[in-house]
Amino acid sequence: MQHLTSKLLIAAITCFFLFTSCKKFGFDKIAEGSWNPNFAVPVAHANFGVYDILASQDSSDLVVIDPNTGAIALVYKGEILTIDAGVLLNIQDENESLNLDATDLNAIPAPIFNGSVTSNNNQNFVFDAGTSELHQVTFKSGNLDINVSTDLAHDITCVITFPELKKNGIPVSTTVSLNYSGNVPQSDNASVDLLEAIGDFTLGNTTFNQLDAEISITINGTGQPITGTEDIDIEFAFSNLDFKNAKGYFGQNNLGISGDSVLLRLFQNANNGYFELIDPKITFFAENTFGFPIRMNFSNLKTVNVNNGNEIFLSGFPSVFDIPSATSIGQTSFSQFDLNTTNTTNLSTIVSSVPKFFVYTANVVSNPDGNIPPLNFISEKSQMKIRTEVELPMEGLAYGFELRDTVDFNFNEDLSQLESVMFRLNIDNGFPVELKSQITFLDDNYNPIFSTFNTPESVVSPALVDNNGRVNQRIKKITDINLTQDQILLLSGVKYVLLNAVAQTLDGTNGQVIKLFDDYTLDFKLGLQVQGKINL
Amino acid sequence: MKNLDLNINFLWITILALFIGGNAIAQRNYTFYALENTAQSHYFNPAFKPSAKVSVSIPGLSMHSFGASNSGFNLSNLFNERPQDDSLQIDPQKALSKMKDKNFLTLESYNEIFAFGIKVNKNYFSFGITNRLNASFIYTKDLFTLAIEGNGKSLLGERASFDGTGINLNSYVEYALGFNREINDKLDVGVRMKILSGIANVNTRKSEFGIHTNKTTFDLTFDGSAIINTSGIKPFYDTLATDDYMPSDNAYNFKNFGLAFDLGASYKLTDKIKVSASLLDLGFITWKTENATFEIDEINYRFEGVYLNQFLTDSTEAVLQQLQDTLKDVFSQEESSENYRTGLATRFYLGGTYELTEKFKVGATLYNEIIKSNYRVAAIVSGTIQLKNWLSATINYSQYARSFGSIGAGVSLRGGPIQFFVASDNILGFIAPQNSKNVHLSFGLNLLFGKPDKPINKKRYG
Numbered sequence: 001m002q003h004l005t006s007k008l009l010i011a012a013i014t015c016f017f018l019f020t021s022c023k024k025f026g027f028d029k030i031a032e033g034s035w036n037p038n039f040a041v042p043v044a045h046a047n048f049g050v051y052d053i054l055a056s057q058d059s060s061d062l063v064v065i066d067p068n069t070g071a072i073a074l075v076y077k078g079e080i081l082t083i084d085a086g087v088l089l090n091i092q093d094e095n096e097s098l099n100l101d102a103t104d105l106n107a108i109p110a111p112i113f114n115g116s117v118t119s120n121n122n123q124n125f126v127f128d129a130g131t132s133e134l135h136q137v138t139f140k141s142g143n144l145d146i147n148v149s150t151d152l153a154h155d156i157t158c159v160i161t162f163p164e165l166k167k168n169g170i171p172v173s174t175t176v177s178l179n180y181s182g183n184v185p186q187s188d189n190a191s192v193d194l195l196e197a198i199g200d201f202t203l204g205n206t207t208f209n210q211l212d213a214e215i216s217i218t219i220n221g222t223g224q225p226i227t228g229t230e231d232i233d234i235e236f237a238f239s240n241l242d243f244k245n246a247k248g249y250f251g252q253n254n255l256g257i258s259g260d261s262v263l264l265r266l267f268q269n270a271n272n273g274y275f276e277l278i279d280p281k282i283t284f285f286a287e288n289t290f291g292f293p294i295r296m297n298f299s300n301l302k303t304v305n306v307n308n309g310n311e312i313f314l315s316g317f318p319s320v321f322d323i324p325s326a327t328s329i330g331q332t333s334f335s336q337f338d339l340n341t342t343n344t345t346n347l348s349t350i351v352s353s354v355p356k357f358f359v360y361t362a363n364v365v366s367n368p369d370g371n372i373p374p375l376n377f378i379s380e381k382s383q384m385k386i387r388t389e390v391e392l393p394m395e396g397l398a399y400g401f402e403l404r405d406t407v408d409f410n411f412n413e414d415l416s417q418l419e420s421v422m423f424r425l426n427i428d429n430g431f432p433v434e435l436k437s438q439i440t441f442l443d444d445n446y447n448p449i450f451s452t453f454n455t456p457e458s459v460v461s462p463a464l465v466d467n468n469g470r471v472n473q474r475i476k477k478i479t480d481i482n483l484t485q486d487q488i489l490l491l492s493g494v495k496y497v498l499l500n501a502v503a504q505t506l507d508g509t510n511g512q513v514i515k516l517f518d519d520y521t522l523d524f525k526l527g528l529q530v531q532g533k534i535n536l
Numbered sequence: 537m538k539n540l541d542l543n544i545n546f547l548w549i550t551i552l553a554l555f556i557g558g559n560a561i562a563q564r565n566y567t568f569y570a571l572e573n574t575a576q577s578h579y580f581n582p583a584f585k586p587s588a589k590v591s592v593s594i595p596g597l598s599m600h601s602f603g604a605s606n607s608g609f610n611l612s613n614l615f616n617e618r619p620q621d622d623s624l625q626i627d628p629q630k631a632l633s634k635m636k637d638k639n640f641l642t643l644e645s646y647n648e649i650f651a652f653g654i655k656v657n658k659n660y661f662s663f664g665i666t667n668r669l670n671a672s673f674i675y676t677k678d679l680f681t682l683a684i685e686g687n688g689k690s691l692l693g694e695r696a697s698f699d700g701t702g703i704n705l706n707s708y709v710e711y712a713l714g715f716n717r718e719i720n721d722k723l724d725v726g727v728r729m730k731i732l733s734g735i736a737n738v739n740t741r742k743s744e745f746g747i748h749t750n751k752t753t754f755d756l757t758f759d760g761s762a763i764i765n766t767s768g769i770k771p772f773y774d775t776l777a778t779d780d781y782m783p784s785d786n787a788y789n790f791k792n793f794g795l796a797f798d799l800g801a802s803y804k805l806t807d808k809i810k811v812s813a814s815l816l817d818l819g820f821i822t823w824k825t826e827n828a829t830f831e832i833d834e835i836n837y838r839f840e841g842v843y844l845n846q847f848l849t850d851s852t853e854a855v856l857q858q859l860q861d862t863l864k865d866v867f868s869q870e871e872s873s874e875n876y877r878t879g880l881a882t883r884f885y886l887g888g889t890y891e892l893t894e895k896f897k898v899g900a901t902l903y904n905e906i907i908k909s910n911y912r913v914a915a916i917v918s919g920t921i922q923l924k925n926w927l928s929a930t931i932n933y934s935q936y937a938r939s940f941g942s943i944g945a946g947v948s949l950r951g952g953p954i955q956f957f958v959a960s961d962n963i964l965g966f967i968a969p970q971n972s973k974n975v976h977l978s979f980g981l982n983l984l985f986g987k988p989d990k991p992i993n994k995k996r997y998g
Contacts, residue, residue, distance in 0.1 A: 033626025
């Protein structure tokens with residue numbers, strides 16, 4: 001047994017050394033390795049509705065034109081003319097001087113005069129209001145300064161009254177008194193605030209722009225002589241005249257509209273393409289609080305593509321837009337002028353070249369029929385506004401609709417440990433619109449470095465529509481944008497990214513008409529898959 | 537309490553070594569199961585007892601046992617040899633291929649502080665104080681797959697499962713009273729009753745997490761929930777805690793009280809054949825001090841990237857802030873300080889030996905353990921030789937933790953009253969660490985008095 005035990009011991013030791021004679025692990029032999037993780041992460045997602053896509057800058061650009069169906073239209077608005085009352089009526093300062101001699105004053109020469117004598121005279125004022133004919137004015141502000149001077153060595157009382165210039169129904173009147181103190185000449189002055197004064201400038205419905213003053217002068221003797229050569233000078237100064245409201249005739253004035261434009265934001269970033277809408281409209285809206293009619297005469301209506309200079313003129317349109325007078329002060333007259341496919345000949349096609357602007361030229365004239373009753377009126381708050389709306393109902397077709405934008409790009413991170421990068425676009429499209437895209441990376445001289453696709457690639461497939469042009473089937477599209485390691489390394493030299501997309505409505509090149517409704521959506525998801533290669 | 541500090545340091549060093557070097561060490565002490573003539577074999581089967589009448593383990597020189605294992609991979613699984621120049625290239629993919637769906641990184645230390653045993657006729661009484669530390673990190677293959685290859689390859693379109701991932705740590709001091717009795721010539725039975733004083737605990741009670749990556753959109757869906765109990769950890773991160781907190785105070789104050797039992801029996805079927813069985817660490821600790829329970833409610837959150845609609849209307853800062861708030865909301869946790877109870881890492885041995893000669897016997901042992909409801913088993917065949925009365929040795933071959941070819945060995949030798957012993961469940965862990973998933977070492981000194989040598993029955997073998 002002892003022999004067996006020894007043998008077993010030897011066997012066990014032999015086995016042990018066999019096991020332990022395996023190759024030793026050499027830590028010094030550890031060479032470089034690499035870690036090659038591949039991570040896939042979602043980057044962004046969105047659900048775009050019609051407002052996000054068509055009216056991202058201003059949601060009011062989009063309106064639902066038919067609540068029953070949800071049909072939508074793009075409406076671009078522009079304020080084209082605003083005329084304030086101050087432009088139309090401006091009452092100039094009025095200065096007059098009156099010299100009354102001894103005869104006018106009923107002053108008979110005497111070596112000693114202790115009596116009293118009174119005289120009455122008038123002064124007429126003619127106000128300058130440009131082409132306007134003032135009949136009645138309620139003043140918001142105004143000053144009347146009166147200066148009286150004389151070489152009479154007696155006490156003088158001068159009462160000046162304006163019978164047709166009233167405050168609270170009472171004629172404006174002021175008195176200037178001169179009390180002789182032993183020296184001549186003697187003078188004094190008075191001032192009248194014309195706030196809320198109402199003036200009738202017709203001299204009893206006989207004329208306009210005129211006002212009379214009555215001047216009563218009383219001389220009370222001081223015992224000094226009257227030689228007969230003395231006189232009294234009165235100076236009148238109307239200044240700072242501004243009206244609260246006025247009646248009269250404010251002239252046939254050219255209110256001077258030369259032309260303006262409405263930016264069609266749908267085409268703001270578009271370069272090329274064809275766009276055809278079924279029923280576009282252009283509407284001018286006027287709000288007039290002036291008490292006289294206004295006429296707008298259109299001479300030119302056109303769309304302009306500033307990129308290529310293309311202009312398409314609207315033809316066959318009615319050219320006169322008559323804007324009636326407000327009925328009374330404080331009231332507004334509303335009126336509108338429509339241009340549509342029935343009263344023009346080519347409205348639906350003037351947007352076909354993806355224009356940037358709708359441009360119009362017109363002139364605006366007040367009282368186009370001249371001075372005919374009733375009288376005009378105007379208030380300090382009177383205004384006339386004309387604005388326009390270009391309404392583009394989203395029913396039609398488009399193709400080759402090219403959108404282009406360049407954005408700054410600056411990426412200086414070390415990307416040498418990235419072997420490849422893949423952006424994955426998942427688009428679930430509920431719009432009957434296809435989008436082909438190309439992304440080009442540019443250097444600081446705008447020279448292309450590389451592009452994501454060899455040729456523009458469809459990234460959004462159009463949803464399908466029924467016979468009425470309404471979407472009845474959404475379409476999903478997955479697009480992978482792969483960047484190779486070489487391209488990734490080139491990113492450090494990229495300064496700009498040129499985003500280019502060409503949109504086309506479903507089968508637009510074959511004349512298929514589609515409609516956009518307010519319930520259309522587009523689901524967008526962007527994922528990123530990165531293959532790393534990190535040396536260990 | 538010096539042993540406690542040693543344990544904590546050892547924990548960090550071992551975890552670091554496991555992850556950096558891919559080394560694997562483990563301690564199950566099934567080698568000790570065959571070294572019956574040491575006083576410590578009593579710890580692995582209370583039915584075993586030393587031959588000496590009195591045995592004493594002196595603090596500092598007593599038994600120390602350390603072990604760790606990583607079932608997922610070993611060091612050689614991390615490297616590939618390049619044929620052209622035999623240099624080694626790191627190949628994490630290879631390590632991945634070796635992993636199972638769920639893998640275990642375990643650590644155990646067993647530091648005997650003091651032990652005393654005395655034999656009275658057919659009875660043997662023992663008392664011992666031991667510092668114990670069990671720690672495990674359970675990880676899934678998908679966790680490493682995510683870290684190594686990302687979610688863009690095999691996990692694309694799949695749910696990366698981290699279900700069951702968690703850390704468990706149990707540090708306590710046991711005060712054991714043992715009793716062993718020789719019922720008759722064939723049957724020995726033993727029991728150890730252990731009163732436990734818990735020091736620190738981390739208990740991943742529930743951990744179910746996953747990340748699904750959508751194959752088409754790459755959307756990430758996070759799901760899961762977790763409940764993690766901790767005790768004695770909070771003062772290390774709680775700014776309101778006192779600075780003088782010493783976890784070692786819990787080693788003897790029994791604020792975290794526990795109770796456990798070891799049971800064992802051995803039976804001689806014939807003169808040559810003996811079978812034995814033991815059930816160890818059947819017990820619990822109720823954790824009451826410095827507790828913090830973290831609960832993450834059911835998560836089901838899909839991340840689809842930045843919401844562009846909001847991005848177009850809000851500032852970048854506002855969008856990112858809202859995303860941060862959302863994530864905070866989704867992954868919010870609740871903290872409470874309720875008491876809780878944990879079970880010990882219960883294990884049991886089944887063994888049998890056959891005496892080929894009076895000095896040599898062979899044996900087979902089945903080692904079983906339960907870690908967080910996960911059952912693991914090791915099969916061991918061994919040979920034990922008693923060359924002299926003062927010298928015995930054992931060698932075994934085991935399969936454990938999906939590691940094939942672990943060879944364990946142990947030896948005990950005595951000079952006078954001093955018995956020295958050393959044992960390892962996997963000596964290849966020291967010789968060829970690159971091929972090992974576990975490493976283990978136990979060693980110590982005993983003082984033996986009164987007939988320490990087991991008589992060799994030569995009569996039976998002529």
